Amino acid sequence: xxxxxxxxxxxxxxxxxxxxxxxxxxxxxxxxxxxxxxxxxxxxxxxxxxxxxxxxxxxxxxxxxxxxxxxxxxxxxxxxxxxxxxxxxxxxx
Numbered sequence: 001x002x003x004x005x006x007x008x009x010x011x012x013x014x015x016x017x018x019x020x021x022x023x024x025x026x027x028x029x030x031x032x033x034x035x036x037x038x039x040x041x042x043x044x045x046x047x048x049x050x051x052x053x054x055x056x057x058x059x060x061x062x063x064x065x066x067x068x069x070x071x072x073x074x075x076x077x078x079x080x081x082x083x084x085x086x087x088x089x090x091x092x093x
Contacts, residue, residue, distance in 0.1 A: 008033045008084065015067065015087040016040070017059055020080045023049040027062050027087065028074070036078055043071040063090040 011030050018026040018038055028043030044067045048055045062068070067087075 005033065011084065011086055017062075017083075017085050017087055017090070018076050018081050019055065019083045019085075020076070021082050022080065023047050023055075025055050025059065026074060026076050027059070027067050028069070028071075031073075034078075037075045038078060038081060038084070039073065039075050041073045042067065042069050043074045044068045045071055045074060059087075059090055060092055063087055063092055 008030075012033065014030060015028065016030045018040070020026075025046050025048065026038075026040055026043055027046070028040035030038065031041050032039035044062065046055075046058055046068075048058065051058070053061075
């Protein structure tokens with residue numbers, strides 16, 4: 001992850017989506033990145049197994065209607081994250 005730190009640091013302060021290999025996605029404001037953790041604040045921790053909505057549809061709804069915050073802050077293990085993107089980069093359809 002060391003080579004990608006510069007790109008990730010460009011996202012600090014922005015609302016981001018952390019997609020994981022698990023059913024969980026995290027949508028919130030990225031405040032810190034290191035080799036082990038992503039730290040988010042004002043976060044929606046969403047378990048896609050608890051709803052009939054796919055991760056993709058849930059993300060698009062977060063882009064359209066805003067983040068449904070259910071945590072003030074969370075640390076997400078970097079080795080569990082498979083993708084990171086800015087919420088503003090989500091294309092609504």
